[in-house]
Amino acid sequence: xxxxxxxxxxxxxxxxxxxxxxxxxxxxxxxxxxxxxxxxxxxxxxxxxxxxxxxxxxxxxxxxxxxxxxxxxxxxxxxxxxxxxxxxxxxxxxxxxxxxxxxxxxxxxxxxxxxxxxxxxxxxxxxxxxxxxxxxxxxxxxxxxxxxxxxxxxxxxxxxxxxxxxxxxxxxxxxxxxxxxxxxxxxxxxxxxxxxxxxxxxxxxxxxxxxxxxxxxxxxxxxxxxxxxxxxxxxxxxxxxxxxxxxxxxxxxxxxxxxxxxxxxxxxxxxxxxxxxxxxxxxxxxxxxxxxxxxxxxxxxxxxxxxxxxxxxxxxxxxxxxxxxxxxxxxxxxxxxxxxxxxxxxxxxxxxxxxxxxxxxxxxxxxxxxxxxxxxxxxxxxxxxxxxxxxxxxxxxxxxxxxxxxxxxxxxxxxxxxxxxxxxxxxxxxxxxxxxxxxxxxxxxxx
Ligand code: FES
Ligand SMILES: [Fe+2]
Numbered sequence: 411x412x413x414x415x416x417x418x419x420x421x422x423x424x425x426x427x428x429x430x431x432x433x434x435x436x437x438x439x440x441x442x443x444x445x446x447x448x449x450x451x452x453x454x455x456x457x458x459x460x461x462x463x464x465x466x467x468x469x470x471x472x473x474x475x476x477x478x479x480x481x482x483x484x485x486x487x488x489x490x491x492x493x494x495x496x497x498x499x500x501x502x503x504x505x506x507x508x509x510x511x512x513x514x515x516x517x518x519x520x521x522x523x524x525x526x527x528x529x530x531x532x533x534x535x536x537x538x539x540x541x542x543x544x545x546x547x548x549x550x551x552x553x554x555x556x557x558x559x560x561x562x563x564x565x566x567x568x569x570x571x572x573x574x575x576x577x578x579x580x581x582x583x584x585x586x587x588x589x590x591x592x593x594x595x596x597x598x599x600x601x602x603x604x605x606x607x608x609x610x611x612x613x614x615x616x617x618x619x620x621x622x623x624x625x626x627x628x629x630x631x632x633x634x635x636x637x638x639x640x641x642x643x644x645x646x647x648x649x650x651x652x653x654x655x656x657x658x659x660x661x662x663x664x665x666x667x668x669x670x671x672x673x674x675x676x677x678x679x680x681x682x683x684x685x686x687x688x689x690x691x692x693x694x695x696x697x698x699x700x701x702x703x704x705x706x707x708x709x710x711x712x713x714x715x716x717x718x719x720x721x722x723x724x725x726x727x728x729x730x731x732x733x734x735x736x737x738x739x740x741x742x743x744x745x746x747x748x749x750x751x752x753x754x755x756x757x758x759x760x761x762x763x764x765x766x767x768x769x770x771x772x773x774x775x776x777x778x779x780x781x782x783x784x785x786x787x788x789x790x791x792x793x794x795x796x797x798x799x800x801x802x803x804x805x806x807x808x809x810x811x812x813x814x815x816x817x818x819x820x821x822x823x824x825x826x827x828x829x830x831x832x833x834x835x836x837x838x839x840x841x842x843x844x845x846x847x848x849x850x851x852x853x854x855x856x857x
Contacts, residue, residue: 417839420652422664422730430706431728436598437748441654445845449833454848455621456826461765465494468742468854471583473592475744475757476500476510478610478773479576480787481526486543489526491580495763498569499523499532500578503543510569510580515539517550532566541566575605575746576784577755594657596740603727603749607720608775610787612804615771617761617795618816620823622768623848626743626758628815628822630847632665632735633840638814642667644675645687646735653842658850659741661843667751668705668733680704691807705729712750719777739843741850754808766823772812774804 426438454460476491477500488501490513497513499522513521515534522532522541531548533540538551545566550556572579572589574597579589618625628634635648642648647666654662670676670683678686681697684704688695696707709729717723730736731749739745745756753775761767771790778784793802799816800809836844 415838418650420664421647421650421666421669422652422734425666425669425705425730425734426728429728429730430709431726433728433731434598434602436595437602437728437731439654440652441656443655443842443846445655445838445842445849447836447838448845449831449835450845450848451833452826452829452831454851455624456765458765461621461760463855464851465760465763467857468851469493469582470496471581471586471854471857472742473572473579473581473586473589474742474759475577475740476580477578478613478787479508479573479578480610480784482508483784483786484528486528486530487526488523488529488532490523492762493582493759496582497521498580498582500571500580501543508571508573508578509543509545510571510578511545511566512569512582516564516566575600576608577605577744577746579744592659593740594660596656596660596738599656599662599738600746600748603724603731605746605755605775606784607778607780608753609778609785610773611776612774613771613788613790614793614802614805615769615790616793616799618758618768618770618819619766619795620768620819621765622743622758622760624822624826625768625770625819626745626756627844628819629737629745629756630663630739630843631837631840632663633837634818635665638818639811644672645669647671651840653839655842655846658853661739661846662748663735663737663843664730665735666730667735668708684708705733709733716750716777720780722780739847741847752808772805772808 423440426433474493476498477489481489482500482502485502485504488499491498491500498510499513500508500510503509513523515522515536517534517537517539520534520536522534531540531542540548542548545568547564550559553559570581570586574593632648632651635646636643645668647669651663651665668687670678675683675686680703684698685695687704696711698704698707706729709732712732713724713727727749734751736748736751737745738748743758747754755773755775757771759769761769799805799812802809
C-alpha cells in the first residue's frame with residue numbers, strides 16, 4: 411500500500427525497459443506535474459451558465475477536430491461540422507487543399523449545405539447566390555439590384571484549418587494562433603506510428619444524456635477500471651497507469667493492458683497465460699516458442715498482421731505500442747489512441763447548444779494498403795439512444811465496455827443533480843488530466 415500522496419509507481423517504464431524494441435524518446439518520456447487537489451465545482455457540469463461561458467469563450471476560439479480527410483476524399487466533397495448552434499462547411503478544394511467556411515449564405519444568411527455531399531459550387535437554395543469551392547463569388551442573382559456589392563469580392567470568409575494524423579481541425583477565430591503551436595509535441599509522439607497510415611474502418615456516434623465533460627471524463631482515467639470493467643483486472647495493470655501532461659493542450663494515459671496483473675494470473679506459466687488471455691477474444695491461442703512470452707508473441711503477431719495489410723513492415727514499434735492502452739488527449743475534446751493496442755479515436759462535444767446532452771463519437775482505425783490511395787472513411791452511423799453499444803457488431807469487444815462506461819455517465823449525471831457536495835473530489839495523480847483540461851477551459855473563459 412502506498413502512503414497517501416506518494417504516487418504508485420507506474421509500470422509502463424519497466425515494460426519499455428525490457429521491451430523487444432526501443433520506443434521513441436518522445437513516447438518514452440515521463441512527465442512530472444502537480445495539478446493540486448482542489449475540488450472541482452459541480453456547476454461546471456450542471457449549470458447552463460457555465461455551458462454558455464464555454465460556448466461564448468472557448469468553442470469559438472479553440473482548435474477542434476471537424477472531420478477526417480477521408481470523409482471528403484474527392485475535390486468537391488464537403489461535410490458540415492456543428493458545434494453549439496454554429497455550423498461550418500469543410501470542403502476539398504484541390505487534391506491537397508482543404509478549406510472551411512461558416513455554413514451561411516452572405517445574402518440573408520441561409521445555411522448553404524446540409525450534412526455532406528459533393529458539389530461543383532455552393533449554390534444557395536433561397537435565391538441562388540453561388541460560390542466556387544475556393545470561396546470566391548461565382549454569381550449574385552440579378553446583381554443589378556445589389557449596388558452595395560459592386561467592387562466587393564463577396565467571398566465566403568475563410569475559417570482557419572489545421573491538419574494532423576488524417577484529421578481536419580478548424581478554429582472559428584480569425585485571430586487564432588497556429589495549429590502547430592496548439593498541438594505542441596503531439597506529432598512527435600505519433601511519428602513512429604502515424605495515424606495517416608490508417609483508414610477509418612468504423613465511425614459511430616451516440617447521444618449521451620449528460621454534459622459533454624461528464625461523458626468525456628468517463629474515458630480520461632484508468633482509476634475506474636476495477637469497479638467498472640471487472641473483466642479486465644486480471645490482465646490490466648490499471649492501478650499502475652502512468653499519466654502524463656505535455657504542455658497546455660496534450661495529456662496521456664498509459665496502461666499496460668496485456669500482462670499478468672493479479673496473483674492468479676502471475677502464477678500461470680507463459681503458455682497458460684497465453685491461453686488464459688486469449689479466451690473470449692475469438693483468437694486462436696498462440697503457441698509460444700521456448701522462452702517466449704505472451705507479450706512478445708502477440709506483439710509480433712500484430713506486427714505481422716499490420717505489415718501484411720500495409721505492405722510495409724512496422725518492425726520498429728515496441729511491444730508496448732503494439733499491445734497496451736495508450737490514450738492521448740488534445741484539448742478540448744479529441745482523444746487519439748496510440749499504436750495498435752486499442753486503435754481508436756474519440757470525440758466528445760455538446761449536442762447542439764445543450765448543456766445536458768452530448769455526442770460521443772468513436773472511430774476505429776485499421777491498417778490500410780499503403781501502396782494505394784487512402785480509402786474513403788466509413789460513413790457515420792448514429793447508434794439508437796435506447797440500444798446498447800454491444801448490439802453493434804462492428805464494435806466487437808469494445809461494445810460491452812462502452813455499455814459499462816455509459817452506465818457511469820448516466821449515473822454521474824443523475825448524481826450531480828442530487829449531491830449536497832459543492833465539488834468533485836479528484837485524485838491528485840490519477841485524475842490530474844481532468845483538472846488539467848478544466849484549467850484550460852478557464853484559460854479561455856478568463857482570457
Ligand atoms: S439567402 Fe442565400 S441567396 Fe438569398
Ligand atoms: Fe471505461
